[in-house]
Each structure stands twice: as C-alpha cells, then as structure tokens.
Amino acid sequence: MAEKAKLHLEYIINSSPRILYPYLIEPNELAQWFADDVNYHDGIYEFIWDNESHRAKVAASKENKSVKFKWLDDEPHYFEMEILQDELTNDVALAITDFVKEEDLEERKKIWDNSISYLQSVIGA
Numbered sequence: 001m002a003e004k005a006k007l008h009l010e011y012i013i014n015s016s017p018r019i020l021y022p023y024l025i026e027p028n029e030l031a032q033w034f035a036d037d038v039n040y041h042d043g044i045y046e047f048i049w050d051n052e053s054h055r056a057k058v059a060a061s062k063e064n065k066s067v068k069f070k071w072l073d074d075e076p077h078y079f080e081m082e083i084l085q086d087e088l089t090n091d092v093a094l095a096i097t098d099f100v101k102e103e104d105l106e107e108r109k110k111i112w113d114n115s116i117s118y119l120q121s122v123i124g125a
Helices: 025-031 102-124
Strands: 004-012 037-041 044-049 053-064 066-069 078-085 092-101
Touching: 004 102, 025 037, 025 044, 025 102, 053 078, 092 102
Parallel strands: none
Antiparallel strands: 004 092, 037 044, 044 053, 053 066, 066 078, 078 092
16 A cells, blocks of 8 residues: 555635534535535445545544544545634634645645635535
8 A cells, every 4th residue: 555645734714613514524515515426325425536436434523523534445544624713713714634645745735725615615605
C-alpha cells in the first residue's frame, strides 16, 4: 500500500452548524455536493464518483459537530469533516481531514475547494 499524507483544510462557511450538519452525514444531502451519488444500506455508505464506487462507514459522529468516515477499501484511512464555531464571533468553519498520495496532494486540494464551493452554493452560504 502506498504511503499517504494527511491533508488538513479549513473553509469558512456562512451557515449554522444545525443547517450544515445534515449535509455532512445524510446520503441525499451528501449526493448534492460531495459525490455523484450516495447510497446507504446496513450502516454502509457507498460514495460514487465517475461510476466508481467507494464504501465507508461512520466511525464517529457528534451531532452538529463532526462526522468521521472510515474507508472499507482503504484501511486504515478515513476522512473527517468537523464543524468549528468561534465562541466570540460565532463564525463557522468546516475542517476537513483526508489522506492522499503525495503526488495527488494538489489535485485533492482543488477537488475539496470545488466541493466546498459547491456545498456553499447548495446551502446558500
């Protein structure tokens, strides 16, 4: 297995955690911005990009805070989306943790940038 680098990104999201959270965990909402399609059955999420399927399960979640998906076909890697809210300003950010091959790092950053931009348009942020 090729070694992967940990990628951590943060994006300001003009939304409340309560509105944002379903877009991080609900299959229909994830399919609106994250993958071409998302299916859910027996605790397993199937993410589909370009007719290619990748399966994951929720390893941890905190309502209106975070969700961590563990890839079933890429152990021990995962991706996590965490909602951060500044206590003073109430600004909301979305922190992304992902793992990617070193040579694909810049491309993956662009994919996340585009996905988060699309998420912001979907939720009207």
